[in-house]
Amino acid sequence: MVKIGQIEINGLLALAPMAGVTDIAFRQICREMGAAYTCTEMVSAKALVYNDAKTKSLLLTGENEHPCAAQIFGSEPEIMG
Ligand SMILES: Cc1cc2nc3c(=O)[nH]c(=O)nc-3n(C[C@H](O)[C@H](O)[C@H](O)COP(=O)(O)O)c2cc1C
Incomplete structure (x- = not known):
């Protein structure tokens, strides 16, 4: 484990x-x-901050999908935070 x-x-x-x-x-x-462990597609932190619905849908996980990591990318520390 x-x-x-x-x-x-x-x-x-x-x-x-x-x-x-x-x-x-x-x-x-x-x-x-x-x-036993999965990871989402790469997701833009900036698009998340701007509340983009399609981007948010990339973070949907299955009912028993645990643990699942989310991979976010960006270049601006405040946006990543
Ligand atoms: C089609 C494709 C897309 C990938 N996209 C990402 C990605 O978005 N983020 C990431 O960190 N790695 C990405 N990778 C790299 C893989 O996560 C992995 O590190 C790489 O394939 C090496 O693993 P392996 O030695 O088991 O083949 C991608 C690889 C492939 C083939």
């Missing part, structure tokens, strides 16, 4: 983040195939 802070990952398989690939449907299939 791997632990990241308080988060326990109970399995040996992790799904790497892949922009344009690791959407919720793909991650669900990977969970069914044994992934």
Whole structure:
């Protein structure tokens, strides 16, 4: 078992983040195939700050999808924060 802070990952398989690939449907299939840890697609921090609905939908996770990491990107510290 791997632990990241308080988060326990109970399995040996992790799904790497892949922009344009690791959407919720793909991650669900990977969970069914044994992934113990998944990661969203890359999400723009700036688009989140501007409340972009499509961007927000990239952060939707499945009911039992835990742990799932969100990968955000940006270049402005205050926006990232
Ligand atoms: C199509 C594709 C998209 C990727 N997108 C991301 C990404 O958005 N963020 C990221 O950190 N890595 C991204 N990667 C890198 C992968 O997460 C991973 O680190 C890389 O494929 C090496 O893993 P491997 O040695 O198991 O192949 C991407 C890789 C591929 C093939």
